Amino acid sequence: MSSNSFGKLLTVTTFGESHGPAIGCVLDGCPPGLPLAPEDFRDDLERRATGRSRHTSQRRETDEVEILSGVYEGVTTGTPIALLIRNTDQRSKDYAEIAERFRPGHADYTYWHKYGLRDPRGGGRSSARETTMRVAAGVIAKRWLARVHGVRVRGWLAALGPLTPAAFDWDAIQTNPFFWPDAGMVGELEQFMDRLRKSGDSIGARVNVLADNVPPGWGEPIYGKLDGELAAALMSINAVKGVEIGDGFAAVTQRGSEHRDEITPQGFLSNHAGGILGGISTGQDVLASIVLKPTSSILIPGRSVNVRGEPVEVVTKGRHDPCVGIRATPIAEAMVALVLMDQALRQRAQCGDVGPVTPRIPAKP
Ligand code: EPS
Numbered sequence: 001m002s003s004n005s006f007g008k009l010l011t012v013t014t015f016g017e018s019h020g021p022a023i024g025c026v027l028d029g030c031p032p033g034l035p036l037a038p039e040d041f042r043d044d045l046e047r048r049a050t051g052r053s054r055h056t057s058q059r060r061e062t063d064e065v066e067i068l069s070g071v072y073e074g075v076t077t078g079t080p081i082a083l084l085i086r087n088t089d090q091r092s093k094d095y096a097e098i099a100e101r102f103r104p105g106h107a108d109y110t111y112w113h114k115y116g117l118r119d120p121r122g123g124g125r126s127s128a129r130e131t132t133m134r135v136a137a138g139v140i141a142k143r144w145l146a147r148v149h150g151v152r153v154r155g156w157l158a159a160l161g162p163l164t165p166a167a168f169d170w171d172a173i174q175t176n177p178f179f180w181p182d183a184g185m186v187g188e189l190e191q192f193m194d195r196l197r198k199s200g201d202s203i204g205a206r207v208n209v210l211a212d213n214v215p216p217g218w219g220e221p222i223y224g225k226l227d228g229e230l231a232a233a234l235m236s237i238n239a240v241k242g243v244e245i246g247d248g249f250a251a252v253t254q255r256g257s258e259h260r261d262e263i264t265p266q267g268f269l270s271n272h273a274g275g276i277l278g279g280i281s282t283g284q285d286v287l288a289s290i291v292l293k294p295t296s297s298i299l300i301p302g303r304s305v306n307v308r309g310e311p312v313e314v315v316t317k318g319r320h321d322p323c324v325g326i327r328a329t330p331i332a333e334a335m336v337a338l339v340l341m342d343q344a345l346r347q348r349a350q351c352g353d354v355g356p357v358t359p360r361i362p363a364k365p
Pocket of ligand 1: 018049050057058059061090091094121122123126127128129130132297318319320321
């Protein structure tokens with residue numbers, strides 16, 4: 001299987017299967033001198049992990065990171081950073097029944113056709129377990145972006161099925177298991193998820209990620225556009241079916257006079273563009289959104305076929321997420337941070353000598 005790496009100057013390669021002995025990643029291109037210790041990964045890995053609330057998969061992994069290389073005396077050395085997490089709570093017998101049949105709506109079907117075989121245990125490489133290593137790599141990108149550029153990358157759950165936040169408070173997001181910015185609605189979300197879980201079904205979601213303090217100039221036209229690379233990185237997350245930048249698909253019905261972001265010396269007057277024009281950051285907040293489909297591993301019987309092409313009925317038992325979107329916020333943040341760091345290094349490499357040519361316009365007046 002190829003294509004397990006992304007990035008140009010900062011490259012990330014992940015490896016491992018959900019029920020294999022371990023998962024890991026190699027992050028190459030991180031500049032030297034960044035302080036880094038195993039405990040720095042804990043917060044974000046906890047935010048993403050299964051089994052931390054009743055609304056997600058009940059698999060319990062400790063997600064302890066081992067730093068195998070690239071760090072000496074607490075700082076990065078500039079050599080490849082290899083990270084490893086051992087899998088400890090696999091329950092492969094859950095997959096015995098579906099080893100020879102395809103879950104409708106699952107990558108089981110396409111992996112089988114592509115490779116002619118598959119590791120059915122926990123979905124193998126197609127499992128969301130792989131996203132653990134994206135989050136681990138993203139921790140390093142977030143730290144570098146914050147230290148060198150003061151960039152913060154923060155996300156939230158912007159829709160859970162039909163529910164959308166009625167209010168927005170950054171502080172509320174870290175106080176509930178949904179990453180929901182409206183603390184007053186958390187009870188409603190819990191009721192919704194409890195009812196959904198009892199029904200054996202799943203639901204889709206939307207996650208937004210905002211990066212502030214991104215300077216103008218990041219992104220490489222034409223084939224390395226910042227929005228193009230964000231879209232590819234975000235679309236590579238399991239279950240993602242749509243990506244928007246700024247107003248995204250809402251632009252269909254907008255007029256130019258409405259969509260353009262007028263500029264004054266005191267600041268940009270709006271941000272419909274999501275902080276990117278011509279594939280290059282404007283200096284405004286970069287805003288990306290993703291849509292995650294409802295998971296296919298559900299208890300409601302569905303028609304499918306087995307590997308011999310015979311009709312079968314599929315019911316997926318085991319420890320599955322009724323809404324993968326609930327755990328997707330840190331994953332989306334990580335992918336945005338990794339793309340931004342790669343683009344920042346590329347900007348430094350090619351255009352580092354281009355000084356400020358115009359007074360910098362504030363993101364907002
Ligand atoms: C997943 C199915 C479940 C989840 C898993 C993603 O795995 P299993 O059936 O092996 O317990 O627990 O998520 C994780 C293990 C994780 O760390 O995110 C799937 O089908 O994608």
